[in-house]
Amino acid sequence: MSEVLPDRIEEVISQSDLYSETSDTATVLAQADEVELALLLESLPIQERIILWQTIPDHKKLDVLIEMRSDPRAVLVSATEPEQWDVLFTDIDAEDLLELADSLPQELFERAYTALDRLQKQYYTEADQYPEEQIGHWISHDYLVLPINAKVRDGLRLIRREMPRHTDVIFLINRSGHFSEAVPIAKLHVLPEHLHLTDVSLDDFPIISAVEEGQLVAKEVLLSGFGALPVVDENEKLIGRIDVTTAAELMQEYYEGQIMASAGMDEDEDLFSPVRKSAKGRAIWLGINLLTAFVASAFIGMFEATIQQVVALAVLMPVVASMGGIAGSQTLTLIIRGLALKQVTSANVGALLSKEFKVGGLNGVIWAVVIGVVALLWFNDPLLGLVIGIAIFLNIIAAALAGVFVPVILDKYKIDPALSGSVILTTVTDIVGFVAFLGLGTVFLL
Amino acid sequence: MSEVLPDRIEEVISQSDLYSETSDTATVLAQADEVELALLLESLPIQERIILWQTIPDHKKLDVLIEMRSDPRAVLVSATEPEQWDVLFTDIDAEDLLELADSLPQELFERAYTALDRLQKQYYTEADQYPEEQIGHWISHDYLVLPINAKVRDGLRLIRREMPRHTDVIFLINRSGHFSEAVPIAKLHVLPEHLHLTDVSLDDFPIISAVEEGQLVAKEVLLSGFGALPVVDENEKLIGRIDVTTAAELMQEYYEGQIMASAGMDEDEDLFSPVRKSAKGRAIWLGINLLTAFVASAFIGMFEATIQQVVALAVLMPVVASMGGIAGSQTLTLIIRGLALKQVTSANVGALLSKEFKVGGLNGVIWAVVIGVVALLWFNDPLLGLVIGIAIFLNIIAAALAGVFVPVILDKYKIDPALSGSVILTTVTDIVGFVAFLGLGTVFLL
Numbered sequence: 001m002s003e004v005l006p007d008r009i010e011e012v013i014s015q016s017d018l019y020s021e022t023s024d025t026a027t028v029l030a031q032a033d034e035v036e037l038a039l040l041l042e043s044l045p046i047q048e049r050i051i052l053w054q055t056i057p058d059h060k061k062l063d064v065l066i067e068m069r070s071d072p073r074a075v076l077v078s079a080t081e082p083e084q085w086d087v088l089f090t091d092i093d094a095e096d097l098l099e100l101a102d103s104l105p106q107e108l109f110e111r112a113y114t115a116l117d118r119l120q121k122q123y124y125t126e127a128d129q130y131p132e133e134q135i136g137h138w139i140s141h142d143y144l145v146l147p148i149n150a151k152v153r154d155g156l157r158l159i160r161r162e163m164p165r166h167t168d169v170i171f172l173i174n175r176s177g178h179f180s181e182a183v184p185i186a187k188l189h190v191l192p193e194h195l196h197l198t199d200v201s202l203d204d205f206p207i208i209s210a211v212e213e214g215q216l217v218a219k220e221v222l223l224s225g226f227g228a229l230p231v232v233d234e235n236e237k238l239i240g241r242i243d244v245t246t247a248a249e250l251m252q253e254y255y256e257g258q259i260m261a262s263a264g265m266d267e268d269e270d271l272f273s274p275v276r277k278s279a280k281g282r283a284i285w286l287g288i289n290l291l292t293a294f295v296a297s298a299f300i301g302m303f304e305a306t307i308q309q310v311v312a313l314a315v316l317m318p319v320v321a322s323m324g325g326i327a328g329s330q331t332l333t334l335i336i337r338g339l340a341l342k343q344v345t346s347a348n349v350g351a352l353l354s355k356e357f358k359v360g361g362l363n364g365v366i367w368a369v370v371i372g373v374v375a376l377l378w379f380n381d382p383l384l385g386l387v388i389g390i391a392i393f394l395n396i397i398a399a400a401l402a403g404v405f406v407p408v409i410l411d412k413y414k415i416d417p418a419l420s421g422s423v424i425l426t427t428v429t430d431i432v433g434f435v436a437f438l439g440l441g442t443v444f445l446l
Numbered sequence: 447m448s449e450v451l452p453d454r455i456e457e458v459i460s461q462s463d464l465y466s467e468t469s470d471t472a473t474v475l476a477q478a479d480e481v482e483l484a485l486l487l488e489s490l491p492i493q494e495r496i497i498l499w500q501t502i503p504d505h506k507k508l509d510v511l512i513e514m515r516s517d518p519r520a521v522l523v524s525a526t527e528p529e530q531w532d533v534l535f536t537d538i539d540a541e542d543l544l545e546l547a548d549s550l551p552q553e554l555f556e557r558a559y560t561a562l563d564r565l566q567k568q569y570y571t572e573a574d575q576y577p578e579e580q581i582g583h584w585i586s587h588d589y590l591v592l593p594i595n596a597k598v599r600d601g602l603r604l605i606r607r608e609m610p611r612h613t614d615v616i617f618l619i620n621r622s623g624h625f626s627e628a629v630p631i632a633k634l635h636v637l638p639e640h641l642h643l644t645d646v647s648l649d650d651f652p653i654i655s656a657v658e659e660g661q662l663v664a665k666e667v668l669l670s671g672f673g674a675l676p677v678v679d680e681n682e683k684l685i686g687r688i689d690v691t692t693a694a695e696l697m698q699e700y701y702e703g704q705i706m707a708s709a710g711m712d713e714d715e716d717l718f719s720p721v722r723k724s725a726k727g728r729a730i731w732l733g734i735n736l737l738t739a740f741v742a743s744a745f746i747g748m749f750e751a752t753i754q755q756v757v758a759l760a761v762l763m764p765v766v767a768s769m770g771g772i773a774g775s776q777t778l779t780l781i782i783r784g785l786a787l788k789q790v791t792s793a794n795v796g797a798l799l800s801k802e803f804k805v806g807g808l809n810g811v812i813w814a815v816v817i818g819v820v821a822l823l824w825f826n827d828p829l830l831g832l833v834i835g836i837a838i839f840l841n842i843i844a845a846a847l848a849g850v851f852v853p854v855i856l857d858k859y860k861i862d863p864a865l866s867g868s869v870i871l872t873t874v875t876d877i878v879g880f881v882a883f884l885g886l887g888t889v890f891l892l
Contacts, residue, residue, distance in 0.1 A: 163632030186609030248668035
């Protein structure tokens with residue numbers, strides 16, 4: 001059903017009558033929901049994206065913008081006529097604005113903020129106190145709440161009036177607004193109306209603190225078995241909730257962010273960002289890596305005289321570097337995941353180091369022998385085989401140790417190891433590898 | 447609340463009285479849910495893991511095993527006494543067994559299967575027809591269902607009897623068991639009891655086909671705004687549902703799988719797998735990468751004579767290889783995400799290629815100049831600067847094109863680009879880089 005759109009992106013794009021409102025395309029678009037439209041818009045080159053944007057009915061536009069990643073969204077924000085915004089902002093609420101704020105120029109942000117009613121303004125200010133990394137920034141205010149002295153009949157009255165998505169419990173708060181208990185809605189139907197809700201509330205219902213890290217909370221909400229969990233401020237006051245859909249969006253953003261970070265990009269990267277913007281964003285990462293490559297070169301440069309006499313060393317350098325880099329990235333990837341899951345702590349890092357050291361030792365010996373023999377046969381030089389074998393062994397061991405230490409130390413200093421871990425790691429393995437290989441070559445082969 | 451455990455892993459592990467049931471540790475463990483226990487067990491070295499496992503009450507053990515990744519789980523399966531399994535399998539159902547099946551030796555699997563009642567056996571067989579990649583494998587059978595001629599009063603009666611987690615609608619089926627409509631439970635409370643449910647059902651409720659790909663369905667369920675979506679077989683018969691918690695687990699496994707694949711590992715990798723097993727698993731990936739490194743070496747070997755005369759070429763080789771590899775991995779990562787989101791199709795691949803070509807061209811020119819100047823100053827040789835500049839430019843362009851083509855072609859042949867994309871890509875950039883650099887060096891510098 002709702003899968004119809006992604007499968008037809010191809011068709012839609014290739015149709016030349018994209019902007020005729022009577023076309024087939026228009027029919028497809030009318031059926032699409034905001035998530036699908038957002039994905040479709042992101043997948044289009046900029047000109048086509050703007051054309052399609054203009055055919056989307058105004059009442060859908062705000063929801064579509066909210067679903068989009070911020071880079072591709074920015075293109076559409078600039079392409080929207082100033083007079084259109086009042087229509088778009090008609091029904092905007094605090095959550096919408098929190099999501100959009102970064103993409104709006106100051107003047108537009110102010111128009112949107114003005115369009116909020118008093119309560120939404122208060123919600124906005126409250127959530128905006130928390131940075132984007134903290135879950136307090138992403139709370140919603142659609143939930144069912146009653147005072148702790150409420151009865152089953154009050155609960156029934158409440159659920160007859162409204163029922164926000166993913167609502168399976170009613171939150172109970174005390175006089176100061178502190179979260180107290182949660183009552184499963186399913187129970188309301190089978191209990192006498194005069195019973196107190198506190199008599200049927202759940203023990204130990206999970207509570208989220210607004211300052212907790214977004215992705216950890218997301219996982220907790222998703223695995224809790226409940227549709228949403230309550231969020232409290234530092235005084236235990238109930239300020240909102242996180243439901244499974246919001247949690248899923250946070251989780252997806254987190255993982256996509258991790259994957260993009262490994263290539264020095266971020267989750268908001270646009271498939272079709274303007275060439276200059278894209279080139280600039282990537283240039284920084286290329287520059288950082290260039291510095292580390294020059295460092296490796298500098299170390300090689302120390303052995304120019306050796307290379308001149310034994311050119312085979314130059315030929316085999318990529319093998320030494322590659323084996324260290326790959327072995328290190330395996331350990332690194334495993335440890336980064338362990339850190340994210342809070343499974344790697346100071347209590348088990350010693351045991352991990354010892355295990356990775358042994359794995360590295362075993363693979364080091366195996367590949368040292370294999371590569372040593374290949375080098376011997378290729379260049380008909382047993383000493384060269386010995387030299388590369390020892391270098392490979394040392395580099396794989398160094399890779400294993402760096403694969404544990406680098407992410408653990410970065411994490412300790414609150415630096416995301418998914419972003420910078422592999423640059424630092426390959427710098428280590430390049431240097432160890434080249435110095436060991438060329439150094440031993442200088443000793444044994446000259 | 448339920449966050450208590452991960453934070454205390456450290457404490458728990460470091461306590462020497464881990465296996466005294468009267469200790470603090472025992473108290474902490476008693477409060478922990480199965481997800482937390484699974485995470486904790488995975489984070490322990492094997493001996494400690496087995497000791498802790500033995501202190502977990504039998505009635506929790508099956509649920510804990512189900513939450514674990516399969517490699518660390520296998521350790522505990524072998525450490526469990528044969529006579530214990532009958533207790534563990536007491537309440538096993540089809541979903542549990544589908545999750546565990548791969549970790550159980552044949553004999554244990556048969557005991558578990560025998561413990562299922564007739565209905566659960568049928569569920570098992572039904573779901574097991576679908577491979578793990580398809581959503582049909584992961585369906586659950588806890589949902590509310592009524593015939594299409596049912597009335598509001600039937601709905602109310604049903605929800606008073608049972609209310610599975612994440613249930614916000616009742617599914618309606620026709621006489622042949624085909625899914626027909628979904629009725630929001632919230633509406634039942636406000637409608638006359640004699641009304642037909644079909645009069646208040648939702649239009650266009652999303653339906654999942656059992657053969658759809660797990661991770662795509664997971665996203666759809668999570669973003670649908672509903673607690674669960676119905677799954678139908680190829681005859682449109684309702685066979686189960688996927689709720690948001692199952693969807694979240696599938697999504698997490700998918701993303702972790704992508705991240706681990708980039709280092710040639712899989713999502714089930716154990717932090718503390720036995721050294722030999724771990725070394726063996728990683729050796730394959732090291733071997734594949736070694737082959738590509740030898741290919742690069744072979745190309746360098748073609749230019750031995752040149753290197754001997756201009757050793758600076760050997761010194762600068764890592765710079766050429768590194769810039770190509772990094773630029774390529776940026777494009778690759780962006781395209782892999784686009785493919786996963788179904789945003790990259792044959793309709794826009796041309797436009798993407800053209801954009802990446804331009805981005806590569808721009809960054810190629812910039813870094814060619816920077817690196818050319820550095821080389822000139824370092825080795826005081828303008829021709830060397832020219833040679834490396836041209837090689838860098840060509841390699842960044844090649845990287846951009848390979849970054850688009852490699853994943854698109856792999857995807858077309860159903861090979862996961864997250865696993866093999868970067869090996870192939872760096873092989874391309876290594877060869878292009880070395881041949882361009884050393885080849886131009888041979889022409890201009892000899």
